[in-house]
Amino acid sequence: MSWKVTVFAARPVIEAALVAHEDAWDWDHEIVLSGREVAEDQPEDWVLEAWLDRKPSKADNVAITALFADTKPKLIAEELPETDWLVASQEGLEPIRAGRFHVHTPDHPAVDEPGVFDFAIPASQAFGTGHHATTAGCLAMLTHMKAQGLVVRNCADIGTGTGLLAFAALSLWPRTLAIASDIDAVCVNVVEDNAGANGVSMGARRGELVMTVADGMAHPVLEARGPYDLILANILAGPLVHLAPDFGKALVPGGHLLLAGLLETQEAAVRAACRKAGLRLAARMVNGDWSILWMRKRGR
Template identity: 40%
Template structure:
C-alpha cells in the first residue's frame, strides 16, 4: 500500500510561520500541500504543515525549523486511504430541527416530514456533523419556528453551502453564499445543484462581504457566518454595514471560551446577543442588529 507523509511544526510568530510555509514549498521532494494557520486557543501559536507523497528530508526540515525559530518538525507516516469511502461509511445523517443532512448512500433514510439537505461524501467539509454547522441549522430552524421569514439572506464563509441551502429550502427568495476559497465555491455550487437549488442560491468567491455581488444585495435581514473567532471579529464592522436594522446574524466557529469576546465586539457594532447555544466545545450565537 502506498504511503504518504505529513510534517508539522509550531512557532509563535505569524510572519515567521508564513515565511516557513513558503520555504516548505521549495523542498525536494516538493510537498503537495502546505498549510499555515493560527491555533485557536488564545496562545498566539501558529502551526505549519506539509503533505508529502514521498518521505521528506529530515535534515532539510531540521534546518528550516532552526532558520525560522520553530519547534522540530514532527513527521508522520499516513497510510493510503480511500477518504471518500471512509467518509461515506463513518458519516451518518444529522437531524437539526426540521433539517436532515445526509449523503446519497442514506437517501432511503430521509424522513417524509423533514427538509432534506444532500451533501455528498466527496464534499464533506461542512456536512452538519460539526457542532458549529448543526448549531447554525438549529438556530435557523428556531427563527423560522418563531415566524421569521428571511427575505434577503447571505451565508458568509459558506463551505458546502449547507446553511444557504437550508434557508433557500424553507423560504421563497434567493440566497447569497460566499467563500474565500475557490474550491469551496465550486463545492458549494455542486451541492446547490445536487439539491435542485441552483436557481435560488448564488455562490461567489469573496473575503467577507468583499464582492459587489454581495454588497449590491445588501442590506440583509439574516446573515450566517460560520468561520472562526478572529475572522468573525474582523467581520463585525462590515456585518453592521450590510445587516438591516432588526436583522439577525447567526455566528459560529467559536469555542466556548471565545464567545464573550465575539459578543462584546458585535455589541460595539450595534449587533446584540439574543441567544447562545453550546454543542460540545462550540458556541452558536444568534444576534440582532439594534433598530
C-alpha cells in the same frame, strides 16, 4: 506527496494553540490545522495535527511551535500515503437530525417526513457536511429562528463550504434572495454540484442561490446584493471578530446574524466585537465545546 505534523498535549494546551492559530493573520494557509481528543475515553488528552502538501521546512516547524507560547512541543512529522484525507475522514458518517433538517451522505437513504428537510451532502474538499457540531448547531438555530417568526427576504452565507447552510435558509424561507460565498474557489463547483443533487436552483431570482468567491464581505456582488435581513457565518473566531463591523454595516436595521465556528471559550471576544458593531445577543446555544450565536442589529 503529503505530510502530517503531530503534537500531543493536554486539552488546554491544544485549545490555546488553536486560538493562537486563528489570531495568526500571517499563517500559511497551505498548512491545514485541526485539534481533537485522542479518544472518547481520554477527553483531556488532545492532539494537534497539521497537514502539508510538502515536507515540513524549518520555517513550517517554527510556525507550528510558535503556537504553543512558552512551551516547546515535540513535533512528530510523517509522510502520508496519497489519500484525500478530508474525504476519507467523512466516509461512513451516520445521518444526523438537527432541528428540521436530516443530513446524510449519499450512501444513506433520504427520509420523507412532513416538515423535515432532507439533504444529501457528500464528503468533499469543502467544510460543512452537517456532522460537525458548529454546522449542526446552525441548523438547529435556524429552525429556532424560524419558529420565533423570523421573516427573511435577503440572506448571505459567508464561508459557505458545501452550501448546506444556504440550502437550509432557502428551505425555511423559499422566497428569499440568497447568496453564498467562500474564500476557497474549489467551493464553487462543490456548491453547484450539491445544489443540483438537492434540487436547489442556482440563479439571482428569489428562491435561487448565487455563488461567488470572496474574502469576507469584500466583493462587489455581496455589496450590491445587500443590505441583508440575515447573514450566516460559520467560520472561525478570529475572522468573526475581524468581520463584525462589516457584518453590522451589511445588515438592515433589526437584521439578524448567525455566527458559529467559535469555541465557548472564545465567545466573549466575538460578542464584544459584535457589540461594538451595534449587534446584541438574541439567543445562544452550545453544542459540545462550540457556541452558536444569534445576534441582532439595533433598529432605527
